Amino acid sequence: MPATIVVGTQWGDEGKGKVIDWLAEKTDLVARFGGGDNAGHTVTVAGERYALHLVPSGILYPGKLCLMGGGMVINPASLLAEMDHLAARGVDVFPERLKLSVKAHLILPYHIALDGAQEAGRGRQALGTTKRGIGPAYSDKSARVGLRAGAMHDPEGFSEKVYQATEDKNAVLTGVYGQSALDAKAVAAQFHDYARRLAPYLADVSLLVSQALAAGQRLLCVGAQGTLLDLDHGTYPFVTSSAPTVGGALLGLGFGPHYVDQVVGLVKAYTTRVGAGPFVTELLDETGDRLRGTGAEPWDEFGTTTGRPRRCGWLDAVILRYAARVNGLTHAALTKLDILGSLETIKIAVAYDYQGQRLEHLPLDAEVLAACQPIYEELPGWSEDISGARAFGELPRAARRYVERVEELLGVPILLIGVGSGREQTIAR
Numbered sequence: 001m002p003a004t005i006v007v008g009t010q011w012g013d014e015g016k017g018k019v020i021d022w023l024a025e026k027t028d029l030v031a032r033f034g035g036g037d038n039a040g041h042t043v044t045v046a047g048e049r050y051a052l053h054l055v056p057s058g059i060l061y062p063g064k065l066c067l068m069g070g071g072m073v074i075n076p077a078s079l080l081a082e083m084d085h086l087a088a089r090g091v092d093v094f095p096e097r098l099k100l101s102v103k104a105h106l107i108l109p110y111h112i113a114l115d116g117a118q119e120a121g122r123g124r125q126a127l128g129t130t131k132r133g134i135g136p137a138y139s140d141k142s143a144r145v146g147l148r149a150g151a152m153h154d155p156e157g158f159s160e161k162v163y164q165a166t167e168d169k170n171a172v173l174t175g176v177y178g179q180s181a182l183d184a185k186a187v188a189a190q191f192h193d194y195a196r197r198l199a200p201y202l203a204d205v206s207l208l209v210s211q212a213l214a215a216g217q218r219l220l221c222v223g224a225q226g227t228l229l230d231l232d233h234g235t236y237p238f239v240t241s242s243a244p245t246v247g248g249a250l251l252g253l254g255f256g257p258h259y260v261d262q263v264v265g266l267v268k269a270y271t272t273r274v275g276a277g278p279f280v281t282e283l284l285d286e287t288g289d290r291l292r293g294t295g296a297e298p299w300d301e302f303g304t305t306t307g308r309p310r311r312c313g314w315l316d317a318v319i320l321r322y323a324a325r326v327n328g329l330t331h332a333a334l335t336k337l338d339i340l341g342s343l344e345t346i347k348i349a350v351a352y353d354y355q356g357q358r359l360e361h362l363p364l365d366a367e368v369l370a371a372c373q374p375i376y377e378e379l380p381g382w383s384e385d386i387s388g389a390r391a392f393g394e395l396p397r398a399a400r401r402y403v404e405r406v407e408e409l410l411g412v413p414i415l416l417i418g419v420g421s422g423r424e425q426t427i428a429r
């Protein structure tokens with residue numbers, strides 16, 4: 001069976017870029033199925049660091065076909081900037097290699113303005129969005145007033161639609177939010193230019209995927225964000241507006257489940273979250289700071305997209321079990337194990353305490369979740385530097401024990417272990 005779906009099991013930032021890059025070697029097509037430039041996937045190849053937001057990281061392997069699915073929301077300015085940046089670094093981003101679904105929805109400047117205005121309006125209840133216009137763009141999609149990428153086939157007609165839509169939203173921006181109006185003419189002219197440049201990349205991604213699968217080619221489906229940020233299955237309302245869980249792959253790319261043989265959940269060796277919302281194992285102490293790093297290193301826990309410091313805490317097995325269930329995980333990949341080095345002991349939450357009651361399953365109400373306390377299990381740490389380990393047997397005993405315990409709690413085998421940011425710093429089991 002030729003399709004593998006990769007999903008985040010936590011709140012995103014599990015180190016997907018690197019694992020996807022690793023898995024991409026054995027695949028023919030790499031397709032991103034949802035989200036937009038709120039995501040940031042970091043990959044280090046031969047000491048060179050690439051921070052990708054929209055283009056699937058498979059692009060760093062010559063010859064792979066990379067697809068951006070209909071479940072995505074695309075800011076054309078960000079996409080073109082990313083493509084230009086990759087091209088300037090010698091990466092081939094020609095239309096033969098990179099395709100954008102005609103069904104993907106576009107993020108316009110008014111979506112970004114609305115995202116900012118809505119967040120400001122929420123005051124202390126702000127969600128902590130990335131302010132990339134993600135929520136407003138998906139809202140327009142659901143309200144059936146969005147602009148799809150396919151409209152860029154006709155740059156003239158498209159720019160008229162952009163003009164009209166901007167004028168319509170100007171009424172909301174000024175009338176409801178007291179913001180200044182956008183220059184609809186200038187926006188339309190700019191989007192005319194974007195359409196001219198992006199039209200050659202437009203494709204029926206569902207057709208391409210289905211034809212490739214029927215021909216026996218292998219497909220890697222890449223999710224952004226994580227299970228707990230899923231609009232339906234996440235910690236609502238502190239979620240993103242797309243479906244980063246397994247169903248989002250079929251929906252966002254347009255193919256059937258019988259092709260899927262592997263669902264790989266990405267698990268960071270500890271937990272992080274950016275933005276607001278409950279986080280049971282959050283550490284507001286020195287250990288939290290220690291996990292976050294100072295920001296001096298590229299792998300430190302600061303947002304790839306926004307630069308915001310991430311909230312850090314111990315691994316949470318209640319969340320992992322939940323992610324294994326809602327995604328039907330068949331395998332997992334454990335990332336950033338090296339970051340746990342030199343801690344005397346390491347904790348894993350195995351259940352929650354809610355007002356004296358032991359909870360084994362993730363409560364679905366954000367308020368209940370916020371009132372839960374972690375019930376920890378403690379494991380010994382290790383002091384050795386594991387970044388040079390390339391086989392499971394080369395890890396110190398305590399590190400192996402940690403991996404095995406995570407595997408046990410998660411209930412699926414761990415295929416890959418990341419011990420550093422480099423492509424080669426991976427242990428395959």
Ligand code: IMP
Nearest residue numbers: 012038039128129130134239240274275
């Ligand atoms: P939005 O997706 O920009 O609307 O943000 C909604 C929530 O999802 C906020 O808490 C963001 O911090 C979070 N979020 C969105 N994308 C990512 C990501 O790629 N990694 C981690 N958190 C994200």
